[in-house]
Amino acid sequence: MPIGMLGKKIGMTQIFNKQGNTIPVTLLQVGPCTITQIQKEANHNYSRIQIGYEYINPNKLSKPNTEYFKKKKVPCFKYLKEYKTNSLDKLNIGKVLNIKEFKVGNQINISGISIGKGFSGYQKRHHFSRGPMSHGSKNHKQPGSIGAGTTPGRVFPGKRMAGRMGNEKVTIRNLEIVNINADKNIMLIKGSVPGKSGNIIYIYKK
Template sequence: MVPSCLHSMQAVRAVKAVVSKTGLLPCGIQRTLRAGLIGMKKGMTATWDQHGKRHPLTLLHFGNNQVVQIKRPEVDGYSALQIGAFDCTPKNVNKPLQFHFQAAGVPPKRVLKEFPVTPDAVLPVGTEIGVRHFVAGQYVDITGISIGKGFQGAMKRWGFSGGPASHGASLSHRSLGSTGHRKTPSKTWKKKKMHGHMGNDRITTLNMLVYFVDPVNQLIAVRGAVPGHAEGYIFVRDAIRLKQHTHNQTLAPPVPTAPPPASPDDLAVTACPAVQFTNPFAVPE
């Protein structure tokens, strides 16, 4: 028999999938899903807030994000925007993609990605989306390909403790130990944590704080580490978790996206509000 906890986990995953793709909550409330952006991880730096606390930052660059195609419910069965980023020469894309970009009237792009959106966040084909799409102080979810580590043992791959260093242990110091049962069920279960290929997986890091937004250089800085190596492509969208989504709504991010800059003030660097940081050195009351 399948444990009841497994059924509940599957139900939770199904609800998460519906919320992330349609924005419809189980209680019937409809969220607004905005398009995400395609960026490139440039490296890491650090800064200090007004309390003297150090914050590690990852710099993300967004190059020429444009809407390439609109997916409509009446035609495709779902609502989404196909975003392309980082212009390239026509020789760097195949013939089908060349015709695809020509039909949309946009230059060839190196990366294409679909983001589910709600009807109120649909943008016309060819619309350019800049970093002002995000607001300093909001939370985002970032997806990337983690750095590959090759074939690794269970101790490095999963953090196992290994066997004894002495007292009778022979050639099993870094062994993972038992991998299954005896006659019943006479097999090793799938997904068992064992030695194998480590890294090079699609990883999504949730709830990353946007520390500052630089419209001139098309950069944003997020607090913490982002999956992948430098110069790797990443996909950034608004945070999907309820607590962070509620916080983002208080900052009023532009829907469906920010308009083109109309004055020099629109190109100024915006930083995360100071009220979001607490003093870690303050004496508890």
């Protein structure tokens, strides 16, 4: 059954396997999350599950949001996320999903907001090569021609140029779970995860 949960990135470290090889891992604090809404799609074979993460004082929310949680008879949450599932076995509003839904060795997908790098040039952003560095050359880091002449007389949308780099949603698929600490809701993932420490991440298992 597909499971989606929210969590936070703690940081990176390394562990050693039985052969003594170093494995880079990312520490994640996953859940617990509460199901706040179940919406069945009439013309489709799936349902939408909404989960809430991180309790928040109702006084810090607007009245419409507070009334929404009150109507569902669940606590108020700071973050909400929706995902699709084909099975509703043992799922109901108010059920708490925790890290025990996952097992060591599972392949999961993780989404997060990548680290923002600010306004970057085309060499750093798109890995373009530089111009000649010999004496007399005046094209060291200039982008060069960016469009055609009279026809079409404009720059096409999507042209790779300098601009904002990072700070966008990134999904890494098929990351392996190395270890799970159910008491502290800590999960170790082999490899890196988008974003910096403290960022909210979304975990999805098919």
